[in-house]
Amino acid sequence: MKKTNGKTKKALLIIICAVLVATLLLGFCSCGTRVLETKAYDTAETAEDGEPRYVSELSRVSMGENYGYAAKALDDSAYESTEDGGKSAARNSDSMPKSDYKQTADAALRKLIRDASMDIETQKYDEFYSALGKAITENGGYVQSSNEHGSNYNYSQSRSMDLKVRIPADNLDAFINSVSSIATVTAKSVSVRDVTGDYIDTEGRIKALETEYDALLAILAKADTVADLITVQNRLTEVNAELESCKSRLKNYDDLIAYSTVTMQVYEVERVTAPEPETFGGEVLGKLKDNLIDIADAARAFAVWFISSLPDIILLALFGTAAFFIGRRVIRKRKAKKQKTFDKYVNSGKTEENDK
The missing domain is CATH 1.20.5 (Single alpha-helices involved in coiled-coils or other helix-helix interfaces)
Incomplete structure (x- = not known):
């Protein structure tokens, strides 16, 4: 076992x-x-x-369908964007760490769109408008659009204006400081949009499409049949349309990068908005001051209304007085008539009793 x-x-x-x-x-x-x-x-x-x-020769021609040239375009753009620094960086790439080289290339290629918006209050509307035009001219900008609102005969209100101004990106900060010095800025914001990736992709796409376009032209010159001619012509049309679209996109980016858009809302006010106080006592005094100013404004508005309405008030008073006296006279006549009728009736009754 x-x-x-x-x-x-x-x-x-x-x-x-x-x-x-x-x-x-x-x-x-x-x-x-x-x-x-x-x-x-x-x-x-x-x-x-x-x-x-x-990859065949035909597929190489249609490389515009992918981004095979994007990496090469990125490298070419990195060297072309800096004539001196870029070439020296390329020569010394062995001695420079890869991370530092990449950061240098990224900084040189970065495409930033800077925009700003401002809310402005002013007590001197006309003077501010003149000073604003001077500030725009001094900083090399121009007014893209302007929309002004004002008072009319039936409705009275303070004037206001919406503006879109284009200012060179390098002068944006100087322009904002100039506006802040001639009026009260109640709100301000500056935004930065990085379009570097899309910009470089578009550049690479343009180079790929141009390469494909040249190759298609070479194929077109060697085409023997009508079918081949039609096919190549159709593709040439598509490539050309896409190429123009990419170039237009790049041109728009260049404009937005070179010139910042500043959106402004300007309001005419009787008194500008004071900054918020930091202490309790300052807040109380500020509110008390605002209330007193509101009372004074209300009294002033009533005085203006009363004085401006005096002709109407006097006319209404005359009509009212005349109506009062006329009405009283009519009432008195009616009372006298009734009294007379009553007396007559009473007297006739007494006469009949005496006759009996």
Whole structure:
């Protein structure tokens, strides 16, 4: 019995060892296969010129369908954007750390759109408008749009104006300071939008489309059949339309980057908004002052209304007085008539009694 148990244990150990060995062999084979597949994929995918070996000439022509040229365009833009610093950085790229080189290139290529908005109050509307025009001219800007609101015969209100001004981006801060010095700015905001990625992608897209366009022209010159001519012409039309769209997009970006847009709302007020006090006492005094000013404004408004309405008040008083006297006279006549009738009736009754 013991011999049988010993043989059984040995058999189990042999089976377990065989399974482990088989598992290890399969694992090594799998790893080797993956390594070979990876090497084969890398070898098949990349050639000496950096392009896939299996890419045909026709697919190279249509590289505008992807961004294969984007990386090259980015590098070209990095060197072209800085004539001196960019080339020296390229020559010294071995000695410069990669992270520092990338930061330098990013700083040179960064495309920022800066815009601002301002809410302005002024007690001297006409003087402010003149000073604002001078500030715009001094900073090299221009008025893009202007919309002014004022009072009319039936409705009186303070004047206001909505403005959109284009100012060179380098002079934006100076312009904001100039406006703040000639009026009270109650609200101000400055926004910065980084369009570097989209700008560089658009540049790369333009270069890819131009390359495709030139290649299509070369193919068009060698086309033999009408079908080939039509196909190439159609593709040329599509590429040209997309190329113009990308160039227009880039031109719009250049304009927005070079000139900041300042949106202003200008309000004519009788008194400007005071800054918020920091202490409790200052807040109480400020509110008390506002209430006294409101009372004075109300009294002034009533006095203005009363004086300006005197002709109407006098006319109404005359009509009212005349109506009062006329009405009283009519009432007195009616009373006298009734009294006379009553007296007559009473007297006639007494006469009849005396006759009896």
